[in-house]
Amino acid sequence: MNDEEVAKRLDLCLMEVVESFKLFDSKDERIKKLNIVRSLEHIGEQWVRELANDQRLTHRLNDKAGLCRLLVQGSTALGISSRSGDIDAVLLVPNFVDRDDFFTSFPSWLRKSRDISELAAVPDTFVPLIRIKVSGIQVDLVISRLATSYIPQQLDFEQTPGDLYRNMDAISVRSLSGLHLAHELNKMMFGHAHFLPLLRVIRTWVRARAIGSYVYGFPASIAWTIMVVYICRRLGDNSQISTFCVCRRSSVCRNSEPAAERNSGEESLASRSHALFCLVYTFFAQFASWPWPHPVQIASIKFASDLNIFSWDPQRNAQDGRDLMPILTPVFPNKNAAFTVRQATRKIVTDELIRARDIVSDVLRGSGTWEKLFERYDLRDDHRHFLLLTLQTTSKEELVVVGGLIDSRLRDLAQALEDEQYIRSARIAPIQESPEANQSNASCKQLRRQWLIGMDIESAPRLPDGTRSRRNVDITGCLSTFYQILRERDAFTDFGEKLTHVYLNRSQAMQLIL
Incomplete structure (x- = not known):
């Protein structure tokens, strides 16, 4: 086989x-999601029309302009939505x-729908939202x-x-900028043959290696997308042959003499186009050696001081200067899409990138x-000490709201644990409920959500006889601080009663379904 056939x-x-x-x-699933968006937009139109009637503003409505629009953002807008993924949508409404x-009134309209x-x-x-489930699919509005x-x-x-966002409140700007971001990424990657395949590869890898949850301290999904765009723009359009390019390596395409020793008249694969595997290798090699905290940036940072809304700027905002892994969105207001990353999670991501780079290198060598x-x-393979958190509620709505709050603040607990002297890292994983547990909970009218935190605890030094003493680590202060954080954000929930915690060893943790 020639180079091109092997690459394919x-x-x-x-x-x-x-x-x-x-x-x-x-x-079919994409069509189903599109129909859901259309049906929700229709409900939105009815709701806005009622508000206009109540305020006697029907004279402002005309056939040329819509009452409202419901537009998708995120993965759905990029054409790479996942089967288990939500629909992220923005409802545009008039002033x-x-x-x-x-x-208040819009949920009443939504509840009329049987779906x-x-x-x-x-x-x-x-970013305030309404979370609904439509025909079994979760939608964040x-x-x-x-x-x-x-x-x-x-x-x-x-x-x-300044023109796009003038006279809009900050929350509306953040919501609209999500649409702007999807628009800009699609524009940047228009016609790029390898963008979506590369993004599918990286998304699949991120999910398999459990490094995609920004609430647990990893880069957000959009951060990984920005990194893919960076590689595509740097390498994929052939405008620059990166030092990481492997298209010309003889070990990749055929076991023969190095590319430099071939006949000078022979056209190499790299001179025509980069193969997908080349972009995959370049992605891992580039970011495995990235000089953090130098930012990943695919567009210039934009400012609009008259809006009193600010882009990422370490000189203005000290917190921006403390970001460990800045991956910047390309539209105003430019933000760090990996702002939740901690020292421990950055090391995890870097180690995973190195692992991936080495595996792809082996694939390209044929080994x-x-x-x-x-x-x-599976975090149970790397840890021996675990903390199990269990939330129990009596309603689905409480489970969603309170569970969402806990989920969003677990990284505070992880950081507190990592600040302890002997805990090197704390890694969070949600637990999947088994059918038996669901049936048991239903019988006692309790709904449950659980999280497992794996703690990497430094071993005690060896004793003269070669054995190790038991390392005692007190985490009660960390838990007390975490519960206080939750109470400050929700004074009406009795977290001491509803959220329990217990220590597990590895054999006990292995009984759970992750």
């Missing part, structure tokens, strides 16, 4: 492994709609209140930030397999 074979084998995980939506209406089985309003978060009395048919994201790259990580 490597790429085909890689994508066959990725597709075997069945992580991403089929065409006569108040944010409070979104959390909506669960609904929880979460107004007190960084946020609202963006435009400065106009109508919704334009097309949003002009080519405007300056490794793609399957090994995607081996599922």
